[in-house]
Amino acid sequence: MRTSASQLASDITRAATRPRLTVVGTGYLGATHAVCMAQLGFDVLAVDVDTAKIERLAAGEVPFFEPGLDELLRANLATGRLRFTSSFEDVATFGDVHFLCVGTPQLPGRQNADLSYLHAAVSALAPHLRRGSLVVGKSTVPVGTAAALADRLALEAPGVELAWNPEFLREGFAVEDTLRPDRLVFGVASAPAEAILRSVYAPITDRYDTPVIVADFATAELVKVAANSFLATKISYINAMAEVCEAVDADVTTLAQALSLDERIGGKFLRPGVGFGGGCLPKDIRAFRARADELGVGHSLTFLSEVDEINLRRRDRIVQLARGAVGGSLAGQPVAVLGASFKPNSDDVRDSPALAVAALLDAAGAIVTVYDPMALDNARRARPELTYATSATEAVTGAKATVLLTEWTEFSELDPAELAETAAGRTIIDARHTLDPARWRAAGWTYLSPGRPAMPATAPASVPARATTVPATARSVPTPRQVREALAARAA
Ligand code: UDX
Numbered sequence: 001m002r003t004s005a006s007q008l009a010s011d012i013t014r015a016a017t018r019p020r021l022t023v024v025g026t027g028y029l030g031a032t033h034a035v036c037m038a039q040l041g042f043d044v045l046a047v048d049v050d051t052a053k054i055e056r057l058a059a060g061e062v063p064f065f066e067p068g069l070d071e072l073l074r075a076n077l078a079t080g081r082l083r084f085t086s087s088f089e090d091v092a093t094f095g096d097v098h099f100l101c102v103g104t105p106q107l108p109g110r111q112n113a114d115l116s117y118l119h120a121a122v123s124a125l126a127p128h129l130r131r132g133s134l135v136v137g138k139s140t141v142p143v144g145t146a147a148a149l150a151d152r153l154a155l156e157a158p159g160v161e162l163a164w165n166p167e168f169l170r171e172g173f174a175v176e177d178t179l180r181p182d183r184l185v186f187g188v189a190s191a192p193a194e195a196i197l198r199s200v201y202a203p204i205t206d207r208y209d210t211p212v213i214v215a216d217f218a219t220a221e222l223v224k225v226a227a228n229s230f231l232a233t234k235i236s237y238i239n240a241m242a243e244v245c246e247a248v249d250a251d252v253t254t255l256a257q258a259l260s261l262d263e264r265i266g267g268k269f270l271r272p273g274v275g276f277g278g279g280c281l282p283k284d285i286r287a288f289r290a291r292a293d294e295l296g297v298g299h300s301l302t303f304l305s306e307v308d309e310i311n312l313r314r315r316d317r318i319v320q321l322a323r324g325a326v327g328g329s330l331a332g333q334p335v336a337v338l339g340a341s342f343k344p345n346s347d348d349v350r351d352s353p354a355l356a357v358a359a360l361l362d363a364a365g366a367i368v369t370v371y372d373p374m375a376l377d378n379a380r381r382a383r384p385e386l387t388y389a390t391s392a393t394e395a396v397t398g399a400k401a402t403v404l405l406t407e408w409t410e411f412s413e414l415d416p417a418e419l420a421e422t423a424a425g426r427t428i429i430d431a432r433h434t435l436d437p438a439r440w441r442a443a444g445w446t447y448l449s450p451g452r453p454a455m456p457a458t459a460p461a462s463v464p465a466r467a468t469t470v471p472a473t474a475r476s477v478p479t480p481r482q483v484r485e486a487l488a489a490r491a492a
Contacts, residue, residue, distance in 0.1 A: 018042065019200060022095035024121045026053055026084070028064060028174065028279070028348070029138060029167055030101030035072045036178040037099075038082035040203040046084050047091045049124075058084040065347035065374050068175045092128030097200055100137045101167075106283040113142055113287035122149060126156040133160050134196050138167045140224050140284055142291040146187060146217035163193045164217050166224035171278065172345035179204065183211045187220025225291075228284040229304055234269040235276045236310040242272045242451025243313070252451030253433050272451050274318055274357065274405055274431040275311040277342035279350040282308070315353055317450050318403060318431045319360045325401040325427035325448065331365030334424065336399035338392055339406025339432075340372035340379035347374040349382050354405035357431070358386055361403070371395035373410050393422060400425035407434035416443035 023034040023046040034046040048054050056063050060074040076082040085091065091098065102117040118139055125135070135153060137146055141164075150162040164187030169177035184201055188194045194214055204210055215223070238259075242252040252272045260267030276282065285304045292301040319330075326333040342352035349355050354372075362368045362385060371389040372379060380388055389395035392411065396402050396419050404411055412434050420426055420443050428440055430449040437447040441455070448454055 019096035019196060020045075020094055021200065022047065022091045022098045024048075024088075024091065024098060024100050024125060025102035025117070025139075026050075026057055027101070027103055028066065028171060029103075029169065030099070031057060031062060031064075031073075032066065032069060032169060032174040032178055033099055033101055033138065033167070034082060034084075035069060035076055036175060037200075038076035038079070039072055039179065042081065042200070044076075044082050045091055045094045046082070047086065047088060048084075049086070049120075051086050054084045054086050065345075066174050067172060067345055072175060088124040089128045092125055092130070092133075095133060097134045097136060097196060098125060098129075099165075100135060100139055102139055103279075104139050104141055104287075105279070106286060111286040111290040113140075113283065113290075115141065115145060118145070118149070122152060122156075126153060126160075129157040129160045131159060134163055134193055135160055136163045136165050136197065138165055140166065140228075140280065140287075141221055142287055143218050143221045143225070143295075144291075146221055150189065150217070161190060161193050162217075163188045163197055164220040165197060166220060168224070168227065171348055172343065180208055181210060183213060185213045185215060185220050185223050187215050187217045189217065225284050225288040228281050229288055229301075229307075231269050232276055232281045232285050232311070233303070233307050235271070235281075236307040238270045238272045239275055239314050239451075240310050243310070243317075245451045246317075249453045251453060253449075271433070273314070273407075273433055274353040274450070275314040277351040277353045277356070278346075278348060282311070282351045311353075314450060315357050315360060318357050318405070318429060319364060321429045321448050321450065322361060322366070322401050322403055323364070325429065325446070326366075326425065329365070330361060333366050333401070334399045335361050335366040335368050336389075336392075336395040336402040336423075337361070337368055337370040338372075338395065338402065338404045338411050339408060340370050341375035341406050344406055344408045345374075347378050349375050349378045352406075353431075355379055355383055357403065357405055359383055362386055369395045369399065372406065373408050393419065397422040398424050401427045401429060403429045403431060404435065405431045407432040411435070416440045416445055420444050 021037050021042045021044045023030045023044060026034065026046050026048040030046065034044050038044045053063050060077055062069045062073055100118060100121055102121050104113045104115060104118060107114045118141065137149065146162060146164040153160050153162055166185055168181060186194055186197045205212060238252065238256055241255055245252040245255060256270050256272055259265050260270055285308060289301045289304045292298045322335055323330050337358045339354040340349055340352060341354065342348055342350065358368050358370050369387045369389050370379060371392050371394065376388055392414055402423060416439060426444050427446045427448060430447065433449055440447045
């Protein structure tokens with residue numbers, strides 16, 4: 001029988017001012033959540049079935065690259081507030097609130113999410129839960145999962161309630177996004193569950209006045225996939241515009257700047273290029289589409305298949321540019337690939353457009369050498385068939401064409417004149433619109449990028465300047481304010 005709201009409330013009230021927290025799963029989401037909750041002053045115990053990962057975390061080592069997380073991990077281990085274990089029994093005994101942070105990857109060969117880690121986590125935890133506690137799902141799940149898990153808990157762990165509290169953190173900004181989120185979403189089935197979540201997040205909401213949306217389970221689950229679908233759609237929208245620009249020799253970066261000045265549209269997630277990747281956006285739009293089919297509303301999300309298609313076509317476009325750059329056939333041609341991670345400030349290569357393009361170039365017969373400042377180890381594991389260099393210069397040396405696929409700052413700071421001396425062919429394909437075309441052209445390079453007209457290394461005097469003087473930024477097209485400031489500076 002399901003615990004009554006009052007029982008849950010009284011069990012938790014005991015620890016309500018500072019509930020003891022546990023985190024199940026210590027990947028990007030779980031490790032960050034555990035560290036940040038300890039940073040907020042909670043006693044936190046985190047568990048994972050991967051004992052090697054637990055040992056590394058307990059020793060103060062984050063098993064992936066996330067700016068700022070190492071320092072916070074070590075600081076919180078030192079206080080004694082943060083601990084790691086492999087025992088679900090210890091976790092069940094210790095915690096008042098248990099956060100489920102396991103992965104929900106795409107099922108191999110299918111579009112749906114793999115929920116086996118989530119169900120395994122509940123199976124491992126539930127038999128040990130002997131007192132009133134709150135289990136809080138943070139993983140991204142198909143709508144309906146929370147209701148099914150609540151039914152499981154009612155049978156397997158009477159006295160325990162479920163809540164759904166999706167996480168919106170971005171890799172590379174995980175600490176910042178966790179400690180200062182844009183909003184908090186509480187999917188709850190009772191007032192006590194909401195009260196407990198409010199007490200857990202009070203250190204954040206008290207400080208920043210963070211908006212809290214209280215919802216039913218289904219709505220809370222949907223917020224996450226709807227948000228990621230919207231972001232993916234926005235990226236594919238501008239990349240679809242890039243395809244149109246290519247047909248008429250227009251410039252998608254200028255188009256994006258102009259669109260971004262309409263505050264209803266905005267410039268964020270309107271950066272064209274090689275498209276989105278990573279452990280979330282691609283698999284989330286596919287799983288959402290698959291779930292909508294199951295629910296009989298597949299027609300409402302057919303556009304997400306197109307969003308996916310546009311995104312994947314951008315990878316082919318980069319290969320097409322590279323093929324053109326080396327004279328029509330990539331077979332036997334040395335090509336340098338700068339970037340392997342799916343975005344800068346991350347070593348994550350899951351569904352990385354950069355690594356996918358490297359593999360496509362390789363499949364077309366090119367001799368591909370990849371360099372990335374952080375993701376080399378992961379890239380080697382994922383694509384052992386490729387050759388890897390330990391610096392951008394090494395990768396570019398002898399290359400007939402160079403393709404920039406991840407916008408690491410290190411790449412925008414490269415000296416094109418220096419690289420021109422070692423490259424065998426001076427064509428740079430800037431798949432992220434992150435370089436200064438004038439600088440590269442002045443150093444003798446042919447600068448190519450998707451959605452922009454090709455121009456020779458030295459533009460004839462009669463060619464009108466196409467771009468505005470607005471500075472290109474790596475993270476997004478300029479904000480309306482930046483554009484106004486740049487225009488004002490030019491006028492002055
Ligand atoms: C995303 C969501 O932003 C986050 O809220 C959610 O919790 C998890 O998924 P993340 O995968 O870390 O976060 O990366 P994000 O910064 O969103 O970038 C996703 C991909 O889109 C990257 O490959 C990035 O290069 C690409 N992108 C982003 C673009 O191609 N253009 C843009 O304008 C923005």
